[in-house]
Amino acid sequence: MDEKKHRLIMDRISKHFPGVKALTNVSFRMFPGEIHVLMGQNGAGKSTLIKVLTGVYSIDSGEIRLDDKEIRAQSPLEAQELGISTVYQEVNLCTNLTVSENIFIGREPMKRGRIDWKEMHAEAKVLLKRLNVDIDPTKQLGEYSVAIQQMVAIARALNISAKILILDEPTSSLDSNEVNELFKVMRKLKSEGLAILFVTHFLDQVYEMSDRITILRNGEFVGEYKAEELSRMELVSKMIGKEMDEMEQVQELVESHSSIGHQSPFLETKQLARKGSIERFDLKLYPGEILSLAGLLGSGRTEIARILFGADRADQGELKIKGRSVNLKSPRIAIDNGIAFCPENRKSEAIIDDLTIRENIILAMQASLGIFKYLPKKKQTEFADEYIKLLNIKAPGPETLIKNLSGGNQQKVILGRWLLTNPDLLILDEPTRGIDVGAKAEIMKQMGLLCQKGMSILFISSELEEVVRTSHRIAILRDRHKIAEIDNHNVSQQDIMKAIAGGVPNEK
Amino acid sequence: MKNKLFWPLVTLAVLLLANLIHNHDFFSITIQDGHLFGSLIDILNRAAPLVLISIGMTFVIATKGIDLSVGSVVSITGAMACLIISKGDGSSMSVLFTALGISLLLALAAGAWNGLLVSLLGIQPIVATLILMVAGRGVAQLITDGQILTISSKPYSFIGAGYLFGLPFSIYIIAFFFIIASVLTRKTAVGLFIESVGTNPTASRLAGIRSGLIIFIVYVLCSFLSGISGFILSSNVSSADGNNAGLWYELDAILAVVIGGNSLNGGRFYLSGTIVGALIIQTLTTSIYSMGVPPEVTLVVKSVVVLVVCLIQSEAFGSVFAARRRKRDKAAKQGVSA
Numbered sequence: 001m002d003e004k005k006h007r008l009i010m011d012r013i014s015k016h017f018p019g020v021k022a023l024t025n026v027s028f029r030m031f032p033g034e035i036h037v038l039m040g041q042n043g044a045g046k047s048t049l050i051k052v053l054t055g056v057y058s059i060d061s062g063e064i065r066l067d068d069k070e071i072r073a074q075s076p077l078e079a080q081e082l083g084i085s086t087v088y089q090e091v092n093l094c095t096n097l098t099v100s101e102n103i104f105i106g107r108e109p110m111k112r113g114r115i116d117w118k119e120m121h122a123e124a125k126v127l128l129k130r131l132n133v134d135i136d137p138t139k140q141l142g143e144y145s146v147a148i149q150q151m152v153a154i155a156r157a158l159n160i161s162a163k164i165l166i167l168d169e170p171t172s173s174l175d176s177n178e179v180n181e182l183f184k185v186m187r188k189l190k191s192e193g194l195a196i197l198f199v200t201h202f203l204d205q206v207y208e209m210s211d212r213i214t215i216l217r218n219g220e221f222v223g224e225y226k227a228e229e230l231s232r233m234e235l236v237s238k239m240i241g242k243e244m245d246e247m248e249q250v251q252e253l254v255e256s257h258s259s260i261g262h263q264s265p266f267l268e269t270k271q272l273a274r275k276g277s278i279e280r281f282d283l284k285l286y287p288g289e290i291l292s293l294a295g296l297l298g299s300g301r302t303e304i305a306r307i308l309f310g311a312d313r314a315d316q317g318e319l320k321i322k323g324r325s326v327n328l329k330s331p332r333i334a335i336d337n338g339i340a341f342c343p344e345n346r347k348s349e350a351i352i353d354d355l356t357i358r359e360n361i362i363l364a365m366q367a368s369l370g371i372f373k374y375l376p377k378k379k380q381t382e383f384a385d386e387y388i389k390l391l392n393i394k395a396p397g398p399e400t401l402i403k404n405l406s407g408g409n410q411q412k413v414i415l416g417r418w419l420l421t422n423p424d425l426l427i428l429d430e431p432t433r434g435i436d437v438g439a440k441a442e443i444m445k446q447m448g449l450l451c452q453k454g455m456s457i458l459f460i461s462s463e464l465e466e467v468v469r470t471s472h473r474i475a476i477l478r479d480r481h482k483i484a485e486i487d488n489h490n491v492s493q494q495d496i497m498k499a500i501a502g503g504v505p506n507e508k
Numbered sequence: 509m510k511n512k513l514f515w516p517l518v519t520l521a522v523l524l525l526a527n528l529i530h531n532h533d534f535f536s537i538t539i540q541d542g543h544l545f546g547s548l549i550d551i552l553n554r555a556a557p558l559v560l561i562s563i564g565m566t567f568v569i570a571t572k573g574i575d576l577s578v579g580s581v582v583s584i585t586g587a588m589a590c591l592i593i594s595k596g597d598g599s600s601m602s603v604l605f606t607a608l609g610i611s612l613l614l615a616l617a618a619g620a621w622n623g624l625l626v627s628l629l630g631i632q633p634i635v636a637t638l639i640l641m642v643a644g645r646g647v648a649q650l651i652t653d654g655q656i657l658t659i660s661s662k663p664y665s666f667i668g669a670g671y672l673f674g675l676p677f678s679i680y681i682i683a684f685f686f687i688i689a690s691v692l693t694r695k696t697a698v699g700l701f702i703e704s705v706g707t708n709p710t711a712s713r714l715a716g717i718r719s720g721l722i723i724f725i726v727y728v729l730c731s732f733l734s735g736i737s738g739f740i741l742s743s744n745v746s747s748a749d750g751n752n753a754g755l756w757y758e759l760d761a762i763l764a765v766v767i768g769g770n771s772l773n774g775g776r777f778y779l780s781g782t783i784v785g786a787l788i789i790q791t792l793t794t795s796i797y798s799m800g801v802p803p804e805v806t807l808v809v810k811s812v813v814v815l816v817v818c819l820i821q822s823e824a825f826g827s828v829f830a831a832r833r834r835k836r837d838k839a840a841k842q843g844v845s846a
């Protein structure tokens with residue numbers, strides 16, 4: 001192996017932010033034509049390692065060598081010119097621009113001082129072909145699915161001379177078919193000699209794709225392993241630094257509590273619908289139960305969640321809370337009725353970048369209290385500290401700006417925001433997206449505990465495994481229709497998969 | 509963390525020192541008939557209207573908005589107050605309060621108009637407030653009949669020209685409203701909500717904040733404060749000039765907010781920064797006059813100073829220098845090792 005030449009060597013890299021040692025003497029290397037997975041818990045330093053490589057941040061010490069030449073990119077653009085192509089964890093595409101504009105933004109092909117549109121569209125077409133995507137580059141990006149948008153992000157990153165492709169959690173918003181498409185493309189690029197750095201929290205994907213694995217823990221280098229020589233258990237315990245069996249407990253928690261059916265539902269919908277987003281559906285949510293919505297991306301899961309939270313308005317049907325008919329015209333009204341909602345789109349719909357962890361956590365509660373009953377700062381800090389501890393949020397303290405947290409930790413802050421309001425119904429849209437294995441188990445455990453206390457939870461996840469493990473009932477959605485409801489007694493992932501795809505489910 | 513107030517304060521100090529060098533009596537304050545006199549007092553007094561408007565503008569800008577109509581509101585309230593007083597008994601307190609009350613209602617209505625256009629109809633703030641910026645001046649001229657309306661009212665002129673305990677009354681007005689604004693932002697949730705809405709309106713709505721209401725409130729507040737400024741300005745000269753009163757105040761106010769370290773992208777805001785910013789602008793204006801800079805170049809001087817302050821505060825500008833320094837250091841190191 002070592003006769004092959006290194007494509008990239010990052011040697012003893014250190015990087016600190018005020019109050020945080022994000023990276024301490026981390027080493028990392030890649031060979032041409034390999035897929036290298038970078039693993040670590042939320043806040044371990046994965047995204048930071050990527051960003052020092054691509055010139056978003058400068059390093060405190062260490063050395064970076066690309067094809068045996070020392071490099072130090074001062075900006076992402078410079079890195080791209082050196083052949084380092086990156087799709088960041090928080091992708092910033094403009095859905096109201098065309099596909100080609102998104103690909104070439106900032107480096108449009110010019111002819112006589114003007115943008116050469118013809119050339120641009122043609123080149124976009126070629127780039128997308130390379131990724132097995134056949135779409136019209138003159139159309140607005142927003143017209144295509146998230147998966148296609150992801151490919152466009154990759155196309156934007158890849159130029160002809162790319163030597164390294166970096167994908168920071170590209171799969172967290174894709175469903176399994178789309179993930180497979182992406183993997184095909186990755187294999188193709190790998191065979192063309194590209195070195196691919198891939199960050200993911202999904203163990204299956206790690207073992208499906210990786211040649212080698214580098215593990216980080218708390219900003220430190222744990223080790224580099226060949227994928228076939230590292231077992232799953234070893235991988236997880238190296239990542240979190242201790243053994244794990246919490247996953248088992250979750251199942252017990254859920255099973256120890258199944259006295260549903262005798263009580264009256266907390267929330268009930270009759271023929272509720274919204275034109276263009278979800279067809280009429282009936283749904284009952286009981287206190288102390290977890291109901292999952294299963295379906296492909298775009299099947300109407302998020303749409304149901306948004307309607308139940310008043311983020312979008314239903315235009316037909318009836319919604320009852322505790323037997324009373326309610327018109328959920330706005331999130332404010334839903335919150336007043338004891339409903340909470342963690343949206344799937346963390347960056348644009350949940351976090352308030354410029355505010356601190358403390359302010360982000362108390363925001364929903366303060367909004368309920370109103371303008372004049374302002375929580376004293378001391379109380380706010382107490383709440384923030386409480387949830388930082390409860391949810392194990394990795395941060396120097398409650399006054400850290402939320403935008404300086406790692407993606408997974410931001411997600412936990414948002415969860416804390418809603419737990420603080422002590423809702424009757426908690427709607428979680430992909431709450432485990434971008435969250436590491438340990439934290440995932442933690443969140444699912446919390447869900448179990450909360451529903452034992454009588455909270456009802458509406459859970460949306462693309463991970464069928466999570467759905468099966470946690471929920472009491474599962475509603476199946478396809479093409480904006482609710483097509484079935486399954487009681488979760490010995491249901492397997494295959495059963496649900498079949499139901500989603502159109503097989504005959506054991507309907508009730 | 510570096511204090512946001514640092515550069516604005518340095519700028520202000522530099523300006524004041526420059527004045528001191530030019531005029532050695534600049535800092536001296538004398539007492540005549542129990543009133544304090546001096547350049548510093550004069551600057552504070554003259555800055556009063558701008559300070560008030562800038563406080564309002566800070567809130568608006570913190571929500572990612574902008575209010576171009578403040579100058580027009582200044583002229584409307586000034587004109588209305590003068591009109592009512594000119595029709596009645598200039599020395600009567602009841603006439604005075606009617607005049608102030610009605611004019612302030614007008615200011616509130618103007619703010620509500622802006623607020624509705626922006627929050628309810630979703631019109632871009634710059635366009636929405638441009639409407640009133642243009643129309644408002646017309647309204648003011650209608651009120652004054654296109655003339656300069658001169659009045660003589662002792663109680664009214666006290667607002668902008670009177671003295672209390674040796675200090676100009678307008679200084680008390682700005683102190684009062686600054687305290688109110690600080691209390692509003694520190695002791696109530698208004699500050700948090702404004703910053704939240706300004707940073708991410710969608711996420712704020714989904715957290716249960718009535719984003720529309722908050723946006724409405726800031727435009728009303730801004731107009732209200734502009735209305736008060738209208739009184740100070742017109743009572744100071746005991747006349748209302750629909751055409752020229754408060755002209756270009758929107759630009760000065762926006763500058764004051766920006767110089768004070770606030771970002772036009774909304775989010776975090778710094779009221780005390782804004783106050784310093786407004787004082788910088790007024791000091792600049794005053795010193796340009798007192799140093800006898802020819803009128804043709806005053807605007808150029810002003811813009812150069814503003815440009816410099818903004819550059820110093822700009823992160824991008826700072827990082828260009830940092831990057832250069834890094835390169836230089838690296839080059840130096842290589843030079844040593846070679």
Ligand SMILES: Nc1ncnc2c1ncn2[C@@H]1O[C@H](COP(=O)(O)OP(=O)(O)OP(=O)(O)O)[C@@H](O)[C@H]1O
Nearest residue numbers: 017022042043044045046047048404405406407408
């Ligand atoms: N700009 C910044 N300012 C301050 N601290 C930062 C900044 N960016 C990252 N950090 C901190 O550095 C540490 C590493 O963060 P990083 O984003 O690299 O984690 P990660 O491994 O990518 O996690 P995740 O799986 O959640 O995405 C975290 O503690 C984070 O809070």
Ligand SMILES: [Mg+2]
Nearest residue numbers: 047089406407
């Ligand atoms: Mg990350």
